[in-house]
Amino acid sequence: MYLGLDLGTSGLKGVVIDDKGNVLVQESVSLTVSVPHATWSEQDPESWWQACVDVIQRLQQRLDVSKLKAVGLSGQMHGATLLDHHGAVLRPCILWNDGRSQGQCQALMAEFPDLIERSGNLYMPGFTAPKIRWVQENEPEVFAKLAHVLLPKDYLAFRLTGVMSSDCSDAAGTLWLNPQTRQWDDDLLAATGLTQANMPKVYEGCDLVGTLSEAIAQELGLPLLPVVAGAGDNAAGAVGMGVTNPGQGFISLGTSGVYFTVSESHKANPQNTVHAFCHALPGRWHQMGVTLSAANSLSWLAKLLDKTVVELLDVLEDSGMQRTKVLFLPYLSGERTPHNDPQANGQFIGLNNTTCLEDMTLAVLEGVAFSLLDCQNALSSAGSMVDELSLIGGGARSAMWRQIIASVLNKRLIYRDGGDVGPGLGAARLALLGEQQGLGQNIESLISQYCTMPEVLEVHEPDLTFSVYYQKKYALYRAYYQATSKLNHELALLS
Template identity: 60%
Template structure:
């Protein structure tokens, strides 16, 4: 059996598969984020390790842990874990959806004329490099103590193996990697005041990063099995639904919303705010658009209404809502593609005395779909081929939401078995590949697309309705964006 650990923003998930790729068991432990100031989002890395111990103990009630042959890792990207010379955490991890470093993004791009050519991406506050520059500018003592910088899942690897190792798909999201060369870039590192000595070593996600240490094996009740390089959450999610070949892609409705498409080479398109990263498989890359609040928007709305998500979705179904006057902008934590605007604010617009909660919920589902449409437009402008698109993530469990997205995009979308498991399944598959080898034949064998549960065909009769709604959605952002900085100043 193979264990995949997926370090998400809101929970740590464990997925166990058998040698045939079948799902054996899953468990999860919730995690908390902290926002001590406006635009700040942080987590305590120690909580990740405690969650790992807890989730493996939960698994022990279902399976014999000694049957685990290897471990794969997936995790939310771009986070900054700072370690001192003794390997101790210096400050809380600054997460991917933290927006404090907009000024540092400008500073980075101004420092190198070819910054975007080297990194393949536009500098955004979510990425790791501007976070470190922010620490250098605002917390110089912490920066001076920093000996090693790790990404979140790679900090888990350090706790599992005692080794500082990363892999290509996650490292590509730091802005310190040259994705075309699949190596750290000295000039990009120097622009942040760092060097290779601050970076973990690099391997491919399907290779062995090291064995489980004796201490970690004892804490978890596992044998000293190998730990695979793993992947950033999106690349791992791609493996989970068999997205390994150029033109294949998926839309993920997780905490964030991601539109991910495999490419045969590194194809940067920073002018379209499209991310161009390495895939977690050797010799493969991908392009990606990202919205920061997808399923988390629905969870926020449910929490505000003091009901669960299922209740809100049932209200929409029971009301037989097919349209609403309300428009929702899902910018709860700013936005990346296409706006690159950490100050963007969420809002409901168009409410009247007739508006019911079901109208607002439907508007939220549509608003996330419109943001995905913005991402698709950016990908198409970048010349990305979109041939075979699946839906994954917790939000994809809603058939109504899946159909709305298909109707907005006017594109067939496949919902596959295990799509809600997401990156954890991809991590387990990488664990298997680090044992079996990662030849193209093995990749095809270990990472097939799961069976299609349902294909959502677009309703052509709704194309014009959603075209007009999308146009209004875009105008609403354009007209209100100048006000967002005023709100931030008042926080």
């Protein structure tokens, strides 16, 4: 058996598969996000470790962990986990959806105009590098003690093994990695006052980086398992869904929304806010469009109304409502693709005395679908096109939402078994690949054998009867952002 640990924003999942890649069991523990100031988003790394311990304890109650052969990790990308020389955490991790470093992004691009070409990506507040510049300027006492920077899942790997490591898919999202060489770039590091001495060694996602330390293995009740480098959550999700070759793609409906396509080389397109990163598997790259508040938008509405997401969806489905004059802009955490605007605000437009709960829920589902269409258009302009898409993430469990997205994107969407645990499944598959590769097996043969597409549960074709409705509403969606963008920035300046 093989264990995949997926460190998300809202929780940590543990997924166990057998040697044929079948999911045997999964467990999860919730996590909370701290928002000490507007546009800030932080988590305590110690909470990740405690969630990891709790998940493993729950798994032990359901299976014989002595049969585990290896561990893989996936995790939320871009988070800045800062450690001192002793490996102690210096401050809460600054997360991927934190928008405080917009000024640092602008300064870095002005001071070092060649950085975008070297990294292949536009400088955005969500990425790791500008966060370090912010710490340097605003928390100099922390920066003075800074010895190591780790990404969230790499911090867990460090706690498990004592080894500081990363993989090229996750590392590409820091803006310190050259995606073509798949290694750290000295000039990119120097722009934020760092050197390679501050960084972990970079591996391919299926490479072994170490084993559980004896003390940790004893604490967790596990064998001395090998640990592979793992992957950023989106690349891990691609491995879990068998999206490993050029021309394939998927959409992730997690806390954020991701439109992911595989490419045979590094295809940078920063002018369209497309992310161009390394895949978790050797000799592969990928492009992404990202919307920062996907399933989070629905969770936010549910919490605001003191209901569950399931209740909101059930009420909407029971009503039979399929169209609404209410429009929603899902910019609760700012937005990346295509706006790169951390000050963008969420908005409901078109509310009146007749507006009901169903209108608002449907508007949220449509608004997130429109944000994914923004991503699709950005990727199309970058030369990335796919005929069909798999879906992963917790939000993908809603058949109604899947159908709306298929119709808005005018794409065939395929919901597959294991889509709700895609990154965790991918992390477990990387553990399997790493263990088998360590036994002398050829990696490409292993990828073909184990990184297959899971069973199809449902296929959604675009409903052409909604074409005109969605086209007109999408045009309004884009127009309202353009019309209110300046006002939102002024509103953000109010205390």
